[in-house]
Amino acid sequence: MAKSSIHFILKGRSSYKDLAPVFGNILEFCLKTVDQMPEEEEMEMILRINLDDLERDRKPEGYLRKARIRIVFPMDRKEFYVQSYNSKLVDLGLLANHIKSVLTEAGIEFDFTEDDAITFDLHPKKR
Numbered sequence: 001m002a003k004s005s006i007h008f009i010l011k012g013r014s015s016y017k018d019l020a021p022v023f024g025n026i027l028e029f030c031l032k033t034v035d036q037m038p039e040e041e042e043m044e045m046i047l048r049i050n051l052d053d054l055e056r057d058r059k060p061e062g063y064l065r066k067a068r069i070r071i072v073f074p075m076d077r078k079e080f081y082v083q084s085y086n087s088k089l090v091d092l093g094l095l096a097n098h099i100k101s102v103l104t105e106a107g108i109e110f111d112f113t114e115d116d117a118i119t120f121d122l123h124p125k126k127r
Contacts, residue, residue, distance in 0.1 A: 004087040004115055006096045010078040012109035019080075020054040022106045023047075027063060027071065029098050030082060034068040034090050069095075 010018075019026075024047050031037045038046065046063060053060035062080065063071040068090050070083045082099070084090040096112070103110050 004090075004092055005081045005083045006092050006099070007079055007081040007113045008099060008103065009111040009113070010108065011111055014109040015057050015078060016054050016059060017057040018106065018108045020051055022102050022108075023050055023054055023060075025102055026099055029102075030069060030071060030095055031063070033095060033098075036067050036069065 010016075027047060027050070028037075028043075031043075037043065050060040050062065059073045059075065062073045063069075066085075068084065068086065071080060072083055073080045082092065082095055084092055092114075096114075100112060
């Protein structure tokens with residue numbers, strides 16, 4: 001099961017609170033693109049939980065359900081990434097272009113990388 005990922009590393013003075021105004025756009029675009037949109041009530045809850053943290057400049061939960069994609073905020077750095085478990089089903093290039101555009105328009109400084117060999121959630125025998 002090959003994974004791929006696209007990473008957005010916040011740099012300069014950019015921080016989590018800067019993501020608050022655009023996080024809903026990013027989350028909704030990603031979930032709609034991969035046909036993974038939850039029911040409206042669940043989506044509102046996911047968005048509110050994340051926005052509460054972002055507005056307080058804290059690391060948010062992200063979107064961690066095991067499906068086509070995950071949106072992860074690592075504990076040890078100001079970064080978020082979109083992880084796909086099947087790059088044949090998910091066009092990470094499309095997601096990357098949209099997220100880059102949203103972050104740039106919002107004036108958020110970031111670096112971008114791809115496929116950083118994330119293995120934290122794989123069973124040791126599958127590594």
